[in-house]
Amino acid sequence: MKLVLRSYWRSSSAWRVRIGLRLKSLAHEIAPVDLLAGEQFGEAHLARNPMGQVPVLEVEDGGTSLVLTQSMAILEWLDERFPDPPLLPPDLAGRARVRALAEIVNSGIQPLQNSAVLKRIAELVPHGGKAWAAHWIASGLGALETAVRSGAGRFCHADSPGLADCYLVPQLQNARRYGVDLAPYPTLRRVEEACAALAPFQAARPERQPDFPPEGRAP
Numbered sequence: 001m002k003l004v005l006r007s008y009w010r011s012s013s014a015w016r017v018r019i020g021l022r023l024k025s026l027a028h029e030i031a032p033v034d035l036l037a038g039e040q041f042g043e044a045h046l047a048r049n050p051m052g053q054v055p056v057l058e059v060e061d062g063g064t065s066l067v068l069t070q071s072m073a074i075l076e077w078l079d080e081r082f083p084d085p086p087l088l089p090p091d092l093a094g095r096a097r098v099r100a101l102a103e104i105v106n107s108g109i110q111p112l113q114n115s116a117v118l119k120r121i122a123e124l125v126p127h128g129g130k131a132w133a134a135h136w137i138a139s140g141l142g143a144l145e146t147a148v149r150s151g152a153g154r155f156c157h158a159d160s161p162g163l164a165d166c167y168l169v170p171q172l173q174n175a176r177r178y179g180v181d182l183a184p185y186p187t188l189r190r191v192e193e194a195c196a197a198l199a200p201f202q203a204a205r206p207e208r209q210p211d212f213p214p215e216g217r218a219p
């Protein structure tokens with residue numbers, strides 16, 4: 001089994017998969033795609049992911065080669081292929097809850113604030129990008145705070161880290177990047193703190209990635 005994750009240090013979507021791989025203690029290689037340099041739009045990367053995005057997980061598994069895209073599909077594949085420890089809870093209702101929490105980030109927040117969208121908005125509305133991003137992050141996190149609070153344990157769902165935590169932690173970092181005040185989200189911050197204490201979450205952080213820019217050069 002060989003796993004190669006096409007990643008970018010600052011990508012919150014790639015970060016989700018980095019956490020998942022680490023939670024499952026899966027040996028993998030990180031292959032950086034330089035999003036600032038436009039490598040995602042090169043022929044080689046578009047052949048892997050026609051969306052021109054990271055993450056992409058390349059899998060060599062006993063004679064089978066797979067190229068997986070979309071963090072949710074990748075994490076669910078990892079969870080089915082390597083069930084222990086699970087990213088999803090054992091009960092049907094719990095799985096629906098965790099997927100719904102992750103989707104608040106995956107489809108309700110991040111697509112509205114990813115750099116490609118912000119770049120286009122800034123072209124159309126001068127100085128509009130950052131305020132736009134902060135607005136959608138703050139309102140989405142408000143919904144996530146309410147949804148997590150009713151049913152959180154130590155983590156987003158019960159007392160083990162899982163799929164929803166893979167989405168929460170990178171999104172809170174994006175919130176800070178766009179100047180969103182996190183005071184209104186005490187449950188999310190408490191869960192983030194619990195995650196931050198765990199080695200898999202620490203190893204997946206942007207500053208621990210091979211393509212993290214040298215000190216003082218972070219754009």
Ligand SMILES: N[C@@H](CCC(=O)N[C@@H](CS)C(=O)NCC(=O)O)C(=O)O
Nearest residue numbers: 011012013053054070071114115116
């Ligand atoms: N829904 C996708 C979102 C992926 C995505 O938005 N990736 C961003 C980085 S976080 C990207 O590669 N952007 C390319 C660009 O900025 O041109 C997923 O969950 O994998």
